[in-house]
Amino acid sequence: MPTTPTYSFSRDAGNNRLILLLLAIGFAAVVAAVVAVVFVQQQAERDAYWVEHTLDVEGSINRFVRHAERTETARRGIIIAPMERSFKAIAEKAIVDAGRELTALEVLVQDNPSQVQSVRGLRQIFDDYARQARMTQAEADLGLIQKGSLEGDATVTAIRNIRKYVDSMLDREDALLRERNAAQDRTRNLLSAMLALCGALVIGVAIAAIQIIRRNIREIDGNRRDLHVLNQELESLVDERTAELQRANAEIQRFAYIVSHDLRSPLVNVMGFTSELDAARKVIGEHVLKDGSDVPQQVRLAVEEDLPESIGFIRSSTQKMDRLINAILRLSREGRRTLAPSRIAVADVVQSIVDSLQHRIDETGTVVEIGELPVVETDRLAIEQILSNLIENALKYLQPGRPGLIRVAGSIAHGRATISVSDNGRGISARDHERIFDLFRRSGMQDQPGEGIGLAHVRALAYRLGGLVEVSSEEGQGSTFTVSLPLKFQSGVADA
Incomplete structure (x- = not known):
C-alpha cells in the first residue's frame, strides 16, 4: 500500500x-x-x-x-x-x-x-x-x-x-x-x-x-517529492484496480449476455406452451359448453374464468420478463460497444431530443428551456442516450396540476463540462437518491411504464465517458440531474 x-x-x-x-x-x-x-x-x-x-x-x-x-x-x-x-x-x-x-x-x-x-x-x-x-x-x-x-x-x-x-x-x-x-x-x-x-x-x-x-x-x-512518489504508487494502484474493474466489467457483460440468452430459451417455451394451453382451453370450453347440457358450476367457472385469468397472468409475466431480458441484452451490447468520440455541440443534441418529443411536450403543456451548453469531445450516441433518458424522465414524472417546466443548462469549469436537466415535477425522496441508479429499482408511485433500467444505463454510460451523474431533489419540488464530463474524452472504463 x-x-x-x-x-x-x-x-x-x-x-x-x-x-x-x-x-x-x-x-x-x-x-x-x-x-x-x-x-x-x-x-x-x-x-x-x-x-x-x-x-x-x-x-x-x-x-x-x-x-x-x-x-x-x-x-x-x-x-x-x-x-x-x-x-x-x-x-x-x-x-x-x-x-x-x-x-x-x-x-x-x-x-x-x-x-x-x-x-x-x-x-x-x-x-x-x-x-x-x-x-x-x-x-x-x-x-x-x-x-x-x-x-x-x-x-x-x-x-x-x-x-x-x-x-x-x-x-x-x-x-x-x-x-x-x-x-x-x-x-x-x-x-x-x-x-x-x-x-x-x-x-x-x-x-x-x-x-x-x-x-x-x-x-x-520534500513533501512534493513524497507526493510525487505517492502519486506514482497511486497511479500504479489505480492502473491495477482499473484493470481488475475492466476484467470484472467484461465478465459481467459476458455473464449478462449468456444469462439473457439462457433465460430466453425457457421463456420462449413458456410463451409457446401458454399459447397452446390457451388454445386447448378454448377447445375444451367449446366441447363442454356447446350442447348446453348441465355442467357442474365448478367446471364452468374453471373454463370461463379461472383458466383465462391464469393464462393472462402467465402472459403478462412472460412479457415483462421478455422486456427485462431485452433490457439486459441492450445494456450488455452498450457495454461492449466501441466508443467513437467526436466534437459535439451539446445544444444541438438537446434540440434534436426536444424536437423528437415535441408531441408529448405539447400534450402536457410543458415548457422546455435550453440555456447555454458547452461543446465537448465525446461519444455522440452515448451522450444522446444520457440526455434523452433524463429529459424523457422529466417529461414522464411531471407533478399533476402544475404546468411543467424543464430547463437544460450547462457550464465549464476546471476542464470539465457540466450539463444539468432540471424540472419542477414530483421530485425524489432523499432516501432514494442513490437507489434510483441501481438496476431495476424505481422510486415513488409506479404509475408510469418502465423497467427501472434507464438511470442505471445513464450512470453506466456516463462512467464509460469518464464522467459522473448526480441528483439533487426534494419530494414534490422537482429534481435536477447533473452530468459532469471531461471536455476532452477520457474513457472511464476501457472497451471490452
Missing part, C-alpha cells in the same frame, strides 16, 4: 501565521519610522527656524550698533570739522537707518519679553542720543562749536548705555542660540536613533521571515 507523506497542515498553518505576524511587525515598523521621521523632521524644521531667527536678531542688533557707531563717528567729524557738510549727511542717514533697524528689531523680538523691554530701553536711549547728535549739527550750522572741540559727557554716556543694552541683548541671544543648537542636535540624534532602531527591526523581521520561508520551501520540496 502507498505510504502517506508526513506533511503537517497545522505546522504549515502555524508557519503562515508567523510569517504574517512578522510581516505585520515589519509593516508597523515602517509606518512607525515614517511617522517618526515626519514628526522629528517637523521638529528639526522648528529648531532650524528658531536658530535662524536668533541669528536674524543678532544680525539686526549688530546692524543697529553699526548705524549708531556711524552716527557717533559722523557727529565727532562735525565737531572736528564744523564746515564739512558730508559729516552732517552721514550722521542724518545713520540716525534714520538706526531707527529703521530698531523698528525691525522690535518685530523680531516679539516672542521674547525680556528682549522687547531691552529694545524699548534701547530706543529711548537712542532717541535721546539722536536729539543730541542733531543738536550738535544745529550748533555747527550756527557756528557755536569751536573747531576741534569735543564734547563727550552726555553722548559718550549714551553710547556706552547703548553698548551695554546691545551686549546684554547679544548675550541673551547667544544663550538662546546655544540652547536651540543643542535642541537641534538632540532632534538629529533622536531621528538617527529612531531610524537605526526601525531599520534594525525591519532587517530582523526580514531575516526571520526569510528563514521561515526558506524552511517552508525546503519542507514543500
Whole structure:
C-alpha cells in the first residue's frame, strides 16, 4: 500500500501565521519610522527656524550698533570739522537707518519679553542720543562749536548705555542660540536613533521571515517529492484496480449476455406452451359448453374464468420478463460497444431530443428551456442516450396540476463540462437518491411504464465517458440531474 507523506497542515498553518505576524511587525515598523521621521523632521524644521531667527536678531542688533557707531563717528567729524557738510549727511542717514533697524528689531523680538523691554530701553536711549547728535549739527550750522572741540559727557554716556543694552541683548541671544543648537542636535540624534532602531527591526523581521520561508520551501520540496512518489504508487494502484474493474466489467457483460440468452430459451417455451394451453382451453370450453347440457358450476367457472385469468397472468409475466431480458441484452451490447468520440455541440443534441418529443411536450403543456451548453469531445450516441433518458424522465414524472417546466443548462469549469436537466415535477425522496441508479429499482408511485433500467444505463454510460451523474431533489419540488464530463474524452472504463 502507498505510504502517506508526513506533511503537517497545522505546522504549515502555524508557519503562515508567523510569517504574517512578522510581516505585520515589519509593516508597523515602517509606518512607525515614517511617522517618526515626519514628526522629528517637523521638529528639526522648528529648531532650524528658531536658530535662524536668533541669528536674524543678532544680525539686526549688530546692524543697529553699526548705524549708531556711524552716527557717533559722523557727529565727532562735525565737531572736528564744523564746515564739512558730508559729516552732517552721514550722521542724518545713520540716525534714520538706526531707527529703521530698531523698528525691525522690535518685530523680531516679539516672542521674547525680556528682549522687547531691552529694545524699548534701547530706543529711548537712542532717541535721546539722536536729539543730541542733531543738536550738535544745529550748533555747527550756527557756528557755536569751536573747531576741534569735543564734547563727550552726555553722548559718550549714551553710547556706552547703548553698548551695554546691545551686549546684554547679544548675550541673551547667544544663550538662546546655544540652547536651540543643542535642541537641534538632540532632534538629529533622536531621528538617527529612531531610524537605526526601525531599520534594525525591519532587517530582523526580514531575516526571520526569510528563514521561515526558506524552511517552508525546503519542507514543500520534500513533501512534493513524497507526493510525487505517492502519486506514482497511486497511479500504479489505480492502473491495477482499473484493470481488475475492466476484467470484472467484461465478465459481467459476458455473464449478462449468456444469462439473457439462457433465460430466453425457457421463456420462449413458456410463451409457446401458454399459447397452446390457451388454445386447448378454448377447445375444451367449446366441447363442454356447446350442447348446453348441465355442467357442474365448478367446471364452468374453471373454463370461463379461472383458466383465462391464469393464462393472462402467465402472459403478462412472460412479457415483462421478455422486456427485462431485452433490457439486459441492450445494456450488455452498450457495454461492449466501441466508443467513437467526436466534437459535439451539446445544444444541438438537446434540440434534436426536444424536437423528437415535441408531441408529448405539447400534450402536457410543458415548457422546455435550453440555456447555454458547452461543446465537448465525446461519444455522440452515448451522450444522446444520457440526455434523452433524463429529459424523457422529466417529461414522464411531471407533478399533476402544475404546468411543467424543464430547463437544460450547462457550464465549464476546471476542464470539465457540466450539463444539468432540471424540472419542477414530483421530485425524489432523499432516501432514494442513490437507489434510483441501481438496476431495476424505481422510486415513488409506479404509475408510469418502465423497467427501472434507464438511470442505471445513464450512470453506466456516463462512467464509460469518464464522467459522473448526480441528483439533487426534494419530494414534490422537482429534481435536477447533473452530468459532469471531461471536455476532452477520457474513457472511464476501457472497451471490452
